[in-house]
Structures are given as C-alpha cells and as structure tokens.
Amino acid sequence: EQLGPDLHLRPLASDDHKRGHFDVLSVLTAAPSLSPKAYKENFDELKACAQTYFIIVIVDVASDKIMGSGSVIVERKFLRAAGLVGHIEDIAVSKAVQGKKLGLRIINALEEIGRVRGCYKIILDCSEKNIPFYEKCGFKHKEFEMVRYM
Ligand code: ACO
Numbered sequence: 455e456q457l458g459p460d461l462h463l464r465p466l467a468s469d470d471h472k473r474g475h476f477d478v479l480s481v482l483t484a485a486p487s488l489s490p491k492a493y494k495e496n497f498d499e500l501k502a503c504a505q506t507y508f509i510i511v512i513v514d515v516a517s518d519k520i521m522g523s524g525s526v527i528v529e530r531k532f533l534r535a536a537g538l539v540g541h542i543e544d545i546a547v548s549k550a551v552q553g554k555k556l557g558l559r560i561i562n563a564l565e566e567i568g569r570v571r572g573c574y575k576i577i578l579d580c581s582e583k584n585i586p587f588y589e590k591c592g593f594k595h596k597e598f599e600m601v602r603y604m
Pocket residue numbers: 481482542543544545546547548551552553554555556557558559578579580581583584586587588590
C-alpha cells in the first residue's frame with residue numbers, strides 16, 4: 455500500500471535488517487541486531503507457521519529505511535467454534551516521525567488483516583501512557599496484564 459509519495463506499507467521482508475528494522479524496534483525495548491543469517495532463519499520460522507504471524511513495516515522510499523513496524527499474531531481457539539483471536543504486538547514508530555499518524559496506519563492495517571483472517575476480536579497489552587493512542591485507534595480498556603519473567 456502506498457501511503458503517499460514517500461511512504462510504503464508492506465509485509466516484512468527477509469532482508470529488512472538492512473533497512474533499520476532493529477533501530478525502529480529499539481523504541482520498544484532492547485533490540486540487539488541479529489546477523490543476516492539469523493534474521494532470515496527467524497523470518498523463515500515465523501513464515502512456516504501458516505497464516506499466523508503477520509508483520510508489517512512502513513518504509514521511507516527515498517532513504518529505503520523502515521520508519522515503523524507492528525505485528526498481529528492469529529491464535530486459534532477451541533472455544534467460540536474454533537474462533538480466532540488477533541494479538542497485536544510490537545508497535546513501533548521511529549522517534550523522528552512519531553505523531554504523524556504512522557502508528558494509526560499500522561494499527562488500521564493490522565486490524566484489517568485480522569478482519570480478513572476472520573478474528574472475532576483483537577487484543578493487546580500496553581503501558582498506561584499509551585492508552586490515549588489506542589483509544590484514538592478505537593480500542594477500549596478491558597482486563598489487566600500479568601507477567602512472570604523466566
Ligand atoms: N498520548 C496521547 N495521545 C497520543 C499519544 C500519547 N502518548 N500517542 C499518540 N497519540 C494520539 C495522537 O495525538 C493522534 O491523535 P489525533 O488523531 O487526535 O491527532 C493519535 O493518537 C494517533 O497517533 P499517531 O500519530 O498515529 O502515533 P505515532 O505514529 O506516534 O505512534 C506509538 C504511536 C506507536 C505509541 C509511537 O509513539 C511509538 O512508537 N512509541 C514508542 C513505542 C511504544 O510505546 N509502542 C507501543 C507499545 S504497546 C504494543 O506494542 C501493543
């Protein structure tokens with residue numbers, strides 16, 4: 455999808471490590487880069503899970519650099535007649551271009567993927583400070599996140 459003359463939204467590619475994918479991810483948490491080989495192996499492993507991992511990026515065409523990325527993981531359940539739930543994860547927009555609606559575009563695209571895939575809902579975990587962003591994207595608060603680090 456062309457978002458304008460200079461921005462292109464597309465699925466992650468197996469060589470996106472060279473377009474600054476890790477720089478963008480580092481706005482979320484520690485994201486040390488993988489070797490090109492390890493990057494491709496991880497990419498192929500996710501791809502082998504058919505119709506489960508959908509990772510998208512927004513690329514600045516002029517610089518060929520990734521400006522934002524996000525993913526939706528589709529989980530199949532036994533309840534709700536083998537219903538599907540989409541889990542949105544790792545929404546990241548490069549600091550320099552935050553506040554320009556790229557995050558919103560990423561969420562809209564992931565939602566559309568979930569809809570086409572047949573998910574009955576899409577859920578995500580976020581920090582309190584990101585609540586206004588997700589509300590603008592049409593989400594509402596429900597439940598609490600729990601975690602246990604291994
Ligand atoms: N507080 C209040 N409003 C906000 C905030 C905020 N922190 N962030 C965005 N908004 C509003 C914007 O003002 C805009 O509102 P408007 O339509 O009235 O103008 C709307 O939300 C859409 O904002 P975008 O411009 O699309 O936001 P952006 O491109 O900056 O992306 C994001 C938001 C993804 C949170 C980005 O700032 C970022 O990468 N932050 C660091 C990483 C992060 O926290 N990611 C989310 C983790 S949670 C998860 O991944 C499931």
